[in-house]
Amino acid sequence: MNLMIEGRKAQDASTELAMLATEQKKEALLHIAKLLRESTEEILAANAKDVEKAIEKGVKDSLVDRLRLTEARIDAMAEGLEQITELEDPVGTVLAQWKRPNGLRIKKIRVPFGVIGIIYESRPNVTVDAFGLCFMSGNAVILKGGSDAITSNLALGAILRRGLADCGITEDAVYVVEATDRETTKQLMRLNRFVDVLIPRGSANLINTVLENSTIPVIETGTGNCHIYVDVKADLKKAIDIIINAKTQRMGVCNACESLVVHRDIAAKFLPMLAEALAPYSIDIRADEEARAVVGSFSEATEEDFGTEYLDRIISVKTVGSVEEAIAHINRYHTKHSDAIITKDCKAADLFLRAVDSACVYVNASTRFTDGFEFGFGAEIGISTQKLHARGPMGLAELTSYKYQVVGNGQVRG
Amino acid sequence: MNLMIEGRKAQDASTELAMLATEQKKEALLHIAKLLRESTEEILAANAKDVEKAIEKGVKDSLVDRLRLTEARIDAMAEGLEQITELEDPVGTVLAQWKRPNGLRIKKIRVPFGVIGIIYESRPNVTVDAFGLCFMSGNAVILKGGSDAITSNLALGAILRRGLADCGITEDAVYVVEATDRETTKQLMRLNRFVDVLIPRGSANLINTVLENSTIPVIETGTGNCHIYVDVKADLKKAIDIIINAKTQRMGVCNACESLVVHRDIAAKFLPMLAEALAPYSIDIRADEEARAVVGSFSEATEEDFGTEYLDRIISVKTVGSVEEAIAHINRYHTKHSDAIITKDCKAADLFLRAVDSACVYVNASTRFTDGFEFGFGAEIGISTQKLHARGPMGLAELTSYKYQVVGNGQVRG
Numbered sequence: 001m002n003l004m005i006e007g008r009k010a011q012d013a014s015t016e017l018a019m020l021a022t023e024q025k026k027e028a029l030l031h032i033a034k035l036l037r038e039s040t041e042e043i044l045a046a047n048a049k050d051v052e053k054a055i056e057k058g059v060k061d062s063l064v065d066r067l068r069l070t071e072a073r074i075d076a077m078a079e080g081l082e083q084i085t086e087l088e089d090p091v092g093t094v095l096a097q098w099k100r101p102n103g104l105r106i107k108k109i110r111v112p113f114g115v116i117g118i119i120y121e122s123r124p125n126v127t128v129d130a131f132g133l134c135f136m137s138g139n140a141v142i143l144k145g146g147s148d149a150i151t152s153n154l155a156l157g158a159i160l161r162r163g164l165a166d167c168g169i170t171e172d173a174v175y176v177v178e179a180t181d182r183e184t185t186k187q188l189m190r191l192n193r194f195v196d197v198l199i200p201r202g203s204a205n206l207i208n209t210v211l212e213n214s215t216i217p218v219i220e221t222g223t224g225n226c227h228i229y230v231d232v233k234a235d236l237k238k239a240i241d242i243i244i245n246a247k248t249q250r251m252g253v254c255n256a257c258e259s260l261v262v263h264r265d266i267a268a269k270f271l272p273m274l275a276e277a278l279a280p281y282s283i284d285i286r287a288d289e290e291a292r293a294v295v296g297s298f299s300e301a302t303e304e305d306f307g308t309e310y311l312d313r314i315i316s317v318k319t320v321g322s323v324e325e326a327i328a329h330i331n332r333y334h335t336k337h338s339d340a341i342i343t344k345d346c347k348a349a350d351l352f353l354r355a356v357d358s359a360c361v362y363v364n365a366s367t368r369f370t371d372g373f374e375f376g377f378g379a380e381i382g383i384s385t386q387k388l389h390a391r392g393p394m395g396l397a398e399l400t401s402y403k404y405q406v407v408g409n410g411q412v413r414g
Numbered sequence: 415m416n417l418m419i420e421g422r423k424a425q426d427a428s429t430e431l432a433m434l435a436t437e438q439k440k441e442a443l444l445h446i447a448k449l450l451r452e453s454t455e456e457i458l459a460a461n462a463k464d465v466e467k468a469i470e471k472g473v474k475d476s477l478v479d480r481l482r483l484t485e486a487r488i489d490a491m492a493e494g495l496e497q498i499t500e501l502e503d504p505v506g507t508v509l510a511q512w513k514r515p516n517g518l519r520i521k522k523i524r525v526p527f528g529v530i531g532i533i534y535e536s537r538p539n540v541t542v543d544a545f546g547l548c549f550m551s552g553n554a555v556i557l558k559g560g561s562d563a564i565t566s567n568l569a570l571g572a573i574l575r576r577g578l579a580d581c582g583i584t585e586d587a588v589y590v591v592e593a594t595d596r597e598t599t600k601q602l603m604r605l606n607r608f609v610d611v612l613i614p615r616g617s618a619n620l621i622n623t624v625l626e627n628s629t630i631p632v633i634e635t636g637t638g639n640c641h642i643y644v645d646v647k648a649d650l651k652k653a654i655d656i657i658i659n660a661k662t663q664r665m666g667v668c669n670a671c672e673s674l675v676v677h678r679d680i681a682a683k684f685l686p687m688l689a690e691a692l693a694p695y696s697i698d699i700r701a702d703e704e705a706r707a708v709v710g711s712f713s714e715a716t717e718e719d720f721g722t723e724y725l726d727r728i729i730s731v732k733t734v735g736s737v738e739e740a741i742a743h744i745n746r747y748h749t750k751h752s753d754a755i756i757t758k759d760c761k762a763a764d765l766f767l768r769a770v771d772s773a774c775v776y777v778n779a780s781t782r783f784t785d786g787f788e789f790g791f792g793a794e795i796g797i798s799t800q801k802l803h804a805r806g807p808m809g810l811a812e813l814t815s816y817k818y819q820v821v822g823n824g825q826v827r828g
Binding site: 011012014015018019098100104106111113114192196197211212215217218219220235238241242244245246249327328331349353354355357358359360361362363364365366368369374375376386387388389391392401402403404405406407408409410411412413 | 425428429432433512514518520525527528606610611625626629631632633634649652655656658659660663741742745763767768769771772773774775776777778779780782783788789790800801802803805806815816817818819820821822823824825826827
């Protein structure tokens with residue numbers, strides 16, 4: 001199929017969307033939420049086809065569960081849209097303004113990106129969530145979901161478009177790509193002329209494919225090899241609580257802790273506490289030689305372990321002699337997502353905050369707080385691990401760019 | 415050659431640079447400026463080799479001139495560094511801070527990118543200018559210049575490193591890539607692990623190659639198909655002055671005007687004025703049928719013309735019936751760089767400012783003002799034409815990212 005036509009339509013739509021009043025956007029989202037609830041049967045019927053196909057293909061139960069919609073899940077999508085209407089509209093904010101000696105008045109104003117492309121995997125709720133955030137921030141969106149959820153995604157897309165049309169807004173504000181072949185995905189990743197930014201959401205594999213092939217600016221999200229450093233002056237009880245939370249509260253998420261760094265002078269006391277505390281969770285603790293000399297039951301960590309995001313019941317342990325050494329180790333192996341220090345020493349905390357090169361750096365708190373809702377943004381489209389544009393949790397404002405409006409009275413350059 | 419080692423060194427250096435005090439950076443830049451002037455002979459000797467090679471190869475005179483350094487040009491580089499020390503250091507600015515209900519205190523702080531890669535063409539002064547801006551904003555920089563300037567660039571790089579070492583700062587803050595083969599350039603474009611952002615500076619061809627091959631986030635700079643729309647309520651005399659400035663003051667630059675859009679109701683009066691005004695500059699005016707019906711000497715514009723950045727003595731003309739039609743035409747053909755409306759009608763001006771999707775949108779002023787110095791930034795590393803991260807002229811602040819510093823007292827996620 002030819003995405004050029006849909007790309008151009010989305011771009012044309014984006015001009016209209018950029019100028020919608022906040023109230024118009026809110027009304028449309030509320031209407032669409034209502035429409036989604038009213039269309040529960042239609043959505044469930046479409047979803048049943050995807051689920052049936054997945055079961056036939058022998059897809060794992062956990063993946064079938066991700067794919068499956070229920071009345072409650074549809075209601076949650078609708079509620080999600082309603083919540084978005086309570087957020088502040090970032091569009092139009094004056095970020096700065098000044099006057100030049102030649103009389104030119106310059107205003108720096110927040111504007112939508114224009115067209116956002118989102119490439120994602122199985123969960124069909126992303127179709128509605130991503131649309132909601134993109135729409136509220138004034139962007140058109142092209143959604144390319146996984147092939148296993150295609151019937152559900154297309155049904156949801158049709159409802160979104162119908163809802164927009166009901167409100168007199170161009171339905172080209174959202175387009176769900178029908179084709180699921182690789183060629184179409186590749187085409188989308190090269191649609192520079194029409195798409196301003198591409199956000200992949202899903203596995204490391206998906207994200208790498210997009211980085212590899214896209215000529216559109218990408219916001220890299222997701223991979224988190226998050227570290228917790230237990231300093232010589234740590235409250236060891238707090239350290240254990242935080243590690244248990246960061247490692248075990250949810251294993252498969254990007255802000256879970258994957259790597260521990262422990263000061264050698266507390267290792268003899270702390271590591272046995274750690275072994276005992278993690279025992280009920282069946283965590284495989286892979287440690288360096290020094291740590292294994294303290295707790296013989298730890299398994300061996302290789303160089304590769306220190307750089308791995310396990311998303312599983314495994315954690316690595318590295319012993320160091322100072323906060324500086326901890327920082328150097330973390331900056332070498334982390335994914336610049338979230339890292340924490342546990343200490344009562346203000347100097348060590350301050351150095352750690354400044355020197356660790358991550359989106360979110362913590363003192364005495366769990367890395368699990370790296371999240372748009374936990375940060376108070378009221379929404380989250382993803383967690384950026386790159387430094388260009390947005391870093392860390394991305395809310396509505398992170399889905400915008402800016403422009404300069406310059407007003408003169410005939411000025412020319414000398 | 416293997417850039418991995420140099421990449422890692424630059425990354426290690428960036429940790430040190432991020433924590434330098436403003437005064438330390440200023441002192442180092444002033445010292446390096448002095449060192450450059452003292453090394454004039456050494457630099458000229460190296461440059462002579464590049465110039466000789468270029469002449470032997472039969473390179474065009476204008477390109478040899480770009481390549482050639484003189485005492486005055488070396489002095490200008492040194493002065494550039496001195497000027498950078500007068501700019502405000504963007505690093506460390508608190509962009510926002512708030513406290514969460516659970517007691518977590520969150521601070522959003524401006525930090526350097528880390529490592530910046532710059533890929534550029536012939537002018538050796540870029541080596542010093544780019545280093546200065548990257549260093550002052552706390553970044554390490556890897557510089558990959560063109561093969562024709564390699565001896566000059568390496569000599570300059572050696573002086574920069576010597577100057578840093580004199581000040582007790584890691585010389586890995588700057589690295590000039592010695593190899594000039596394509597494989598090395600390709601390697602640099604895939605050095606994600608160590609390079610945070612890549613800025614290509616040069617021809618459209620160079621920029622496209624980088625977009626095509628880079629897996630590192632890129633800031634796209636440069637291409638400008640800038641439009642000026644002469645509205646039905648324009649001051650025609652001002653329109654002519656602005657067009658002459660924007661088209662002819664410098665032909666080969668990205669903020670020069672390449673395309674005119676003219677309201678049909680003033681075409682009969684305005685187009686002959688335009689033809690007469692541009693005649694002394696030997697500009698080939700390529701116009702649509704309607705405009706050619708007014709001035710028979712205009713040549714014919716094809717569809718392709720409307721989308722072309724000529725950087726030459728050519729300009730295209732399109733006739734429209736309304737400001738809305740002008741906006742639609744511009745949004746379809748421009749490169750989102752800089753576009754202007756000439757009008758006395760506030761409503762038309764306001765609509766144009768809001769609806770034209772460019773980095774810089776002007777009312778009654780020349781597009782030539784899109785420039786870091788003209789905007790008052792005191793510096794410019796390039797003009798971004800993408801919407802991710804920075805848009806329009808980029809100064810020191812645009813060479814930074816941010817991080818979240820989160821301080822708690824044992825918080826875990828519920």
